[in-house]
Amino acid sequence: MRIATRYCLAAAVALAASSAFGAAQFSADTVQTGPQGQSVTGKRYVGEGKVRTDAAHAGQTMVQIVDSAQGVSYVIFPDQKSYTEFRTAPAAPKAGPGANPCAGMQDVTCRKVGSETMSGRAATKWEMTGGAAAQGKTITWWIDDERGVPLRMQYSDGSALEAKMVGKEQHEGRSVEKWETVMSRPGQQPVKMVQWLDPDLGEPVKQQGPDGSSFELKNIKVGPQPGDLFAVPAGFQKVAPPTQGGAQGGAAPR
Secondary structure: OHHHHHHHHHHHHHHHHOOOOOOOOEEEEEEEEOOOOOEEEEEEEEOOOEEEEEEEEOOEEEEEEEEOOOOEEEEEEOOOOEEEEEEOOOOOOOOOOOOOOOOOOOOOEEEEEEEEEEOOEEEEEEEEEOOOOOOOOOEEEEEEOOOOOEEEEEEOOOOEEEEEEEEEEEEOOEEEEEEEEEEEOOOOOOEEEEEEEEOOOOEEEEEEOOOOOEEEEEEEEEOOOOHHHHOOOOOOEEEOOOOOOOOOOOEEOO
8 A cells, every 4th residue: 555655646746746837936834744643834935946845853944945947956954054965857847738748858758649538628648658757667648638737647557547626626715726636556445645736836735645644835925935045055064965774974065
């Protein structure tokens, strides 16, 4: 069940990340609740192509800054005045509806194979091969023609993920779309996640996981965010990422 849950969570994130919704800058409070009811609060800031998340973890404040366009993210420890840097391949610009979903991906090929209707919505069918996500298998995608989000992902091992919009609701005075994402695997019970996507913000404002956990944005304030929110403070020391055993690496020059 853990594997299915991870598939469901990852694909639900992909649903939001690949959407053709707007991408307004904003700030919000975050409330994350675990399966046992434990709650963690924080802040989220979305700027021009950058995202910052503030939260408390293990008794200390942590800040994560993600710059997808540059392929870099930082985990900052304000109490220690230190930070860790992580590098990835720069993200490709979001493709609009009808565009090749593999555009910008390395070692991945998408072949358009037709048009179909999924859950009452027009969709384009694609076959994806190659890349780490496929793990040597073929993945068939049905991409919503209007929104540009995956409505179904079919894996060659028989696993499948299906997303459908089930209604429209209000959240914090904002009009949002309620989506259900169901992951099924051979011989296992289906796993469901629910997300409330805000078309103007371009991301979920609320989500509920299959284990009872949840995440929610509150006190949403739309508007430009200061650029210095997304920069490592001057004078902070760069340190190596923790080793696999959990020990913190030594200092590294910034």
